[in-house]
Amino acid sequence: MPDDAIEARIPASCPVTISEILRRAWHHDLAGLKALLSVPGRASVQEPTTGETPLHAAIRSCGARTQKNNNEAPAEKSASVDIEAAKAVVHELFLSGAIWNDVDSNNETPGCVAARLAQDDLYNECVSAGMRAELLFGLLDGYEALDSDAEEEDEDNGEDKANNREDAATNEDTEHQDDAPEDIILESDPDRAFLPPQTEGTVTSAAYLRANLTYTDGKLVDDQNNGVMMAWETSIMRSSVDALLPGLPAGKRILNIGFGMGIIDGMFRETQPSRHHIVEAHPEVLKHVETSPDCTFGKDWEASASEGAYKIYAGKWQEVVPGLLEQGELYDAIYFDTFGEDYSQLRMFFTEYVPALLDEGGIFGFFNGLGADRKVCYDVYTKVVEMHLADAGLDIEWNELDVDMKGLEKEGKGEWSGVKRRYWTLDKYRLPVITLMG
Ligand SMILES: C[S@@+](CC[C@H](N)C(=O)[O-])C[C@H]1O[C@@H](n2cnc3c(N)ncnc32)[C@H](O)[C@@H]1O
Structure with missing residues (x-):
């Protein structure tokens, strides 16, 4: 004390x-x-x-x-x-x-x-x-x-x-x-x-996209040991899918930005969507998708639906998403969870693209780790995001979830062992559920 x-x-x-x-x-x-x-x-x-x-x-x-x-x-x-x-x-x-x-x-x-x-x-x-x-x-x-x-x-x-x-x-x-x-x-x-606020790691986007990555049990880390994605977030991914697709109906159109460990995409896939598009920028994540026996999102998955219905787009979302707009794609659920990018990129995504890509009645969500290394920053960013979403013509509701902090309490220990920075410190997660206004 x-x-x-x-x-x-x-x-x-x-x-x-x-x-x-x-x-x-x-x-x-x-x-x-x-x-x-x-x-x-x-x-x-x-x-x-x-x-x-x-x-x-x-x-x-x-x-x-x-x-x-x-x-x-x-x-x-x-x-x-x-x-x-x-x-x-x-x-x-x-x-x-x-x-x-x-x-x-x-x-x-x-x-x-x-x-x-x-x-x-x-x-x-x-x-x-x-x-x-x-x-x-x-x-x-x-x-x-x-x-x-x-x-x-x-x-x-x-x-x-x-x-x-x-x-x-x-x-x-x-x-x-x-x-x-x-x-x-x-x-x-x-x-x-x-x-x-700090992003999940302390890297820049350009440096991250050049870094070597390692998939180990329960984590994806870069060559500086920044945690890119960790298995403890699975319950957050589960709740996000449940919020984005209430009742988990089949036949929905889904866009996910950032494949990572494929946790949320596995859950989206289980709902049997009619379209499932993923955008992923990191060459080593893409290689993992193509070559790892543990990953089932490769060519066979793409070929299991009609041409272009199931697809991983390789590249930064900043380059890929304008093309999806041009193609006239519309989605029922959009999720955004990248790494190494600051808040300005998330804001650009939901301001410039979400209103055009989300169909009426659709729901948008993102991994809400903004300022999550201290409560006051998390609370500040809750308000900042609310204001910016309203500017973009979007409504938000927050679902507050309990985070099981067992193994997450101490820097370098438990889940954080081998991870450079404890990017999550809070026992509540504010899950955003975002819809088009009015
Ligand atoms: C935190 S992980 C996503 C985890 C995912 N939600 C899951 O359930 O496993 C972030 C992913 O976004 C990717 N990424 C980072 N910047 C990106 C960008 N500009 N465009 C597309 N993907 C990007 C990273 O390579 C990484 O695979």
């Missing part, structure tokens, strides 16, 4: 200009804080050794929510922390540019601290601020993409975005502050907040 005492979080060694801001935030001194926040960057200063930001301080000092400091229990409120004052400070910090997803030395964002302390109102403030920042990122990203070369952008974006935001947040700023004279607060990097 982290030590939440003020002495532990704002140690005596803290430069005075930083500790002054942190202390005012800690004590919810809104007027005093406002005067200091007129200088850009001050809302996101970090204590050099603990990584405490003013947001962490304002939330942490509330302590764990109990009957005593819960605003819903007014009779006892006088003897307690004033959550409304804390909310006002948090709100002011966000208005002044505080960063929603900076992590401290305990690897907690301000939202993580609020969740641990059961401070729901403060947690919701963090989620709303995260949503605003990520929506803005989407706008900026779209603008920048206009004149950049696709391949170069793939590499560059990926490098910036997929790499660990926690490292960037703690190390960079701490380094800068170490170099600075004590009475000057350096302006924080204004782009720091605008990082999308």
Whole structure:
């Protein structure tokens, strides 16, 4: 359990200009804080050794929510922390540019601290601020993409975005502050907040598609041991098929993007679809499909239906799917689960293609691993996706599933043994069920 005492979080060694801001935030001194926040960057200063930001301080000092400091229990409120004052400070910090997803030395964002302390109102403030920042990122990203070369952008974006935001947040700023004279607060990097959540691995799409892959028992990993697909996700695939094809009727038209271990395609196939199209980009996955005795989606499967009804299209969906549109294909169920791509690609898929490829009454779903390495990021991305789907003319309902966390609790252990990064940490999965609006 982290030590939440003020002495532990704002140690005596803290430069005075930083500790002054942190202390005012800690004590919810809104007027005093406002005067200091007129200088850009001050809302996101970090204590050099603990990584405490003013947001962490304002939330942490509330302590764990109990009957005593819960605003819903007014009779006892006088003897307690004033959550409304804390909310006002948090709100002011966000208005002044505080960063929603900076992590401290305990690897907690301000939202993580609020969740641990059961401070729901403060947690919701963090989620709303995260949503605003990520929506803005989407706008900026779209603008920048206009004149950049696709391949170069793939590499560059990926490098910036997929790499660990926690490292960037703690190390960079701490380094800068170490170099600075004590009475000057350096302006924080204004782009720091605008990082999308990590994808399942920390690779770029271009690097992933060049990597060697290994199918072992229960996993597909790349040559850096990034988990591309893992058998523990089978129950999620099962629930996704059940949601996409309610009642599992035969004769439906299905499109699946990303073959991986073929888990979901095996389940789709069992329903005896009239059309079953799969798009897969990785040469080694395609080779596995053609040559592995364990895989039954090769030529024989394609030949078992009329020409073109069952087919694996080789190539990136970005190149294949426009052709499906031109062919006039329509589907009853579309599923999207790729690897190494950031959220902008999923958004492009459901904005530009799903409304045209989904037949009336059809259902679209995707593997919802966005921000799944911490609850606050997952909650932020739930809201971001809702907004972007609505923009695309799509309705969404979430089915919340329990995830059996046995074997998934610890980095490098159980299911994660031999896998570089534990990309799933949550005991609830939000399964998207998406339909055309109105
Ligand atoms: C997580 S796996 C899919 C797992 C699958 N749902 C299952 O049940 O086994 C992701 C797959 O998407 C493929 N992929 C990655 N980028 C792609 C792209 N741009 N177009 C098509 N396939 C892609 C990967 O090679 C990989 O096979």
